[in-house]
Amino acid sequence: MSEASPIRVVVADDQAMIRVGLRMVVESEPGMEVVGEAADGVEAVAVVRRCRPDVVLMDISMPRMDGLTAARQLLDAPHPPKIVMLTTFDTDENLYAALRAGTSGFLLKVSPPEQLVEAIRVVAGGDGLLDPAVTTRVIASFAGRHEPVRPPQLAELTPRELEVLRTLARGLTNAEIAGELFVGEATVKTHVARVLMKLNLRDRAQAVVFAYESGVVRPGAAG
Structure with missing residues (x-):
């Protein structure tokens, strides 16, 4: 177990205090490390391409380039990381677009630290769906508006x-x-x-x- 490589994480949020908080939570957890930070979408794309993390915590609303656009660029590249969108609301239509684009899920910014840690582990492992009850509810809500x-x-x-x-x-x-x-x-x-x-x-x-x-x-x- 001790020989396993740590989960490499990049934190992308335009608020410095949020980035500091996320870094503290991630780095207090054994087997995880923050390998880069970004304050906007353009920087996020550059940092991820340079640091090659396993998981990206991506704010959905950022200047210069929003998180959804940045996520799409990263997911269209070879060997993309797992991306978790950070948001204030869990009913935003942007979240549905993010899931369609291939992000692994989303997390409310007010989520407790243990939920953040579990989210990183879930998406890094790839064997489960992040917050399945909320995720399926959002998907069902938006997908149900159109004929299949x-x-x-x-x-x-x-x-x-x-x-x-x-x-x-x-x-x-x-x-x-x-x-x-x-x-x-x-x-x-x-x-x-x-x-x-x-x-x-x-x-x-x-x-x-x-x-x-x-x-x-x-x-x-x-x-």
């Missing part, structure tokens, strides 16, 4: 993979999916990887968006 469109890629999924996609849409972790489908976690990991690959999705959060927008699940039917 069934993309042709859905036909590439096997019945089991479609079943896995439905469990992802409910925000289940790999361990929870394994328990529900009576298979091993390694098998679940393989299924999840194939679902993301076949549907050309970056993350579990994007899989939830896809499931709702394609009509694989309907708002109110995934819990």
Whole structure:
């Protein structure tokens, strides 16, 4: 355990006090380190490309370039980091756009320190969805405003993979999916990887968006 590499984190927020607070929380946690900071979106892109972190804590509202635009630029590049959007509200339409773009989720700025630490661990591990209840609620709320469109890629999924996609849409972790489908976690990991690959999705959060927008699940039917 002690030989594991620390989770490398970049903090991007235009308020210096917020950055200081986030740095203190992250660096007080064993196995995590802050490798860079940024005060706006332009700087965030440059710092991330230079420092190559595992996780970026990205304020959604920043000068020069907002966090959503910065996130899109980073996610479009090879080997992107996991990005957690920092926000004041959890119902902002920008959050839905961020999830569609491939960010791993969002965190309220008023969240307690232990929730921040857990968020970093969850997205760095990639086996779960950050704050599944809130994330699925935001996605269902915005996706439900439009008629679902069934993309042709859905036909590439096997019945089991479609079943896995439905469990992802409910925000289940790999361990929870394994328990529900009576298979091993390694098998679940393989299924999840194939679902993301076949549907050309970056993350579990994007899989939830896809499931709702394609009509694989309907708002109110995934819990």
